[in-house]
Amino acid sequence: MSEYILARKNERNIPLEDKIFGISNRAKKMIAEKGADKVINATIGSLLDDEGNLIVLSSVDKVFRDMDPADYADYAPIGGIPAFREAVKKAAFGSFQPKSFTEAVATPGGTGALRNVMANYSEPGDKIITSDWHWAPYNTIAGEIGRSIETFSLFTDDRKFNYESLKETAVRLLEDQESLVIILNTPAHNPTGYSLTPEDWDKVVGVLTETAQRGKAIALVIDAAYIDFAGDEEEYRKFLPKLEKLPENVLPIIAYSLSKTYTLYGTRCGAMICMAATKDISDEFRRVCEYSSRGSWSNSAKVAQVILSRIYSDESLLRKVNEERAYYRNMLLDRGRAFEEEAAKVDLETVPFDAGFFVSIPCDNPDEISAKLEKQGLFIVPLAKGLRVSVASISEEKCRRIPAMIKAAM
Ligand code: PLP
Numbered sequence: 001m002s003e004y005i006l007a008r009k010n011e012r013n014i015p016l017e018d019k020i021f022g023i024s025n026r027a028k029k030m031i032a033e034k035g036a037d038k039v040i041n042a043t044i045g046s047l048l049d050d051e052g053n054l055i056v057l058s059s060v061d062k063v064f065r066d067m068d069p070a071d072y073a074d075y076a077p078i079g080g081i082p083a084f085r086e087a088v089k090k091a092a093f094g095s096f097q098p099k100s101f102t103e104a105v106a107t108p109g110g111t112g113a114l115r116n117v118m119a120n121y122s123e124p125g126d127k128i129i130t131s132d133w134h135w136a137p138y139n140t141i142a143g144e145i146g147r148s149i150e151t152f153s154l155f156t157d158d159r160k161f162n163y164e165s166l167k168e169t170a171v172r173l174l175e176d177q178e179s180l181v182i183i184l185n186t187p188a189h190n191p192t193g194y195s196l197t198p199e200d201w202d203k204v205v206g207v208l209t210e211t212a213q214r215g216k217a218i219a220l221v222i223d224a225a226y227i228d229f230a231g232d233e234e235e236y237r238k239f240l241p242k243l244e245k246l247p248e249n250v251l252p253i254i255a256y257s258l259s260k261t262y263t264l265y266g267t268r269c270g271a272m273i274c275m276a277a278t279k280d281i282s283d284e285f286r287r288v289c290e291y292s293s294r295g296s297w298s299n300s301a302k303v304a305q306v307i308l309s310r311i312y313s314d315e316s317l318l319r320k321v322n323e324e325r326a327y328y329r330n331m332l333l334d335r336g337r338a339f340e341e342e343a344a345k346v347d348l349e350t351v352p353f354d355a356g357f358f359v360s361i362p363c364d365n366p367d368e369i370s371a372k373l374e375k376q377g378l379f380i381v382p383l384a385k386g387l388r389v390s391v392a393s394i395s396e397e398k399c400r401r402i403p404a405m406i407k408a409a410m
Helices: 019-034 060-065 071-074 082-093 110-120 137-144 163-174 200-213 279-294 304-313 313-345 366-375 396-409
Strands: 101-107 126-133 148-152 179-185 217-223 250-257 270-278 358-362 386-390
Touching: 019 137, 019 366, 060 304, 071 304, 071 386, 082 101, 082 250, 082 270, 101 110, 101 279, 110 137, 110 179, 110 217, 110 250, 110 270, 110 279, 126 137, 137 148, 148 163, 163 179, 163 200, 179 396, 200 217, 200 250, 250 279, 270 279, 279 304, 279 366, 304 313, 313 396, 366 386, 386 396
Parallel strands: 126 148, 126 179, 179 217, 217 250
Antiparallel strands: 101 270, 250 270, 358 386
């Protein structure tokens, strides 16, 4: 160990290793020692086939392989190539045609969009709202730029979306803050798999309309990372028109990601898309977010921007991509249902689940239980309020086996 500490902590709590990668490494080690048939690694946040191999849509891969060097080697403009900016709006909105003023700015994945929203729609020291069950990197992203996360309770005691808690938290924070960023990860929320229902959305719109009367700026971020793995694409986009009922000082921003939808995780491509009530607000969004991109990652990688632009310029290719994804989505939905069915049989309580990559189990001692399960070869992720199982990374047969293992360990 060196006697020097050179890096500044800057009020961050930096662990020695990333928790999920640490667990995953232990799973790999056990596979090497005892064999793959003795281990279930349900920690990974990518869609894997039943044998544990990454699923890559072949229709997307073909576009990749047909590229010219300039398509992937060249710089893209800071806000993204023009064809991508149009294509990504179509990808995010589906058949919905917004009346609001929309602008899309390319970002390195959904992560980049989240970073840019926090950096530009809140101030240093501000608190950002999301639900108590949430994707842990929100904290890291906020902490990196001197913000922090404040949570509301996602569910009421009777397992309904807790809009009252959202309202109470928003009103409280706006007493001290001039602006507020709220992140809702839906549909197919990570880590619970919950999707806001149309009624939940009506409540959110009502709460924010009321809260906005204070005249402050609110950015409502819809983290749509899993939108195309929830179920029918059109059905799960039906909440979008409701966002246009929000008052002018509430700006809906879609944090869109190509990671899951196009199985392009490593190409780091996404976009932030605003739905502004006025052109001034959408122009400001574009100008400010592009400026901020320049000062953080400069331009985003071009490769997936070109891929998405090609897919959206060729109807038959788009159909092929959507059909191929639908096949894997059905596989994923079957896995989630299998888990739920078996959980019900052994009386294992899960957090309200709809669809997606993950299922969560509430419990008081997640670290202890996951350590116990690791010894039996089952690797899952302990969270603050429970355990997260990635149904995206294990077969349906394994999804059926593990609820009983978890129940027995509790
Ligand atoms: N939001 C949530 C809830 C996620 O789980 C992820 C990825 O796992 C992302 C956003 C962003 O992913 P990416 O930056 O790869 O697009």
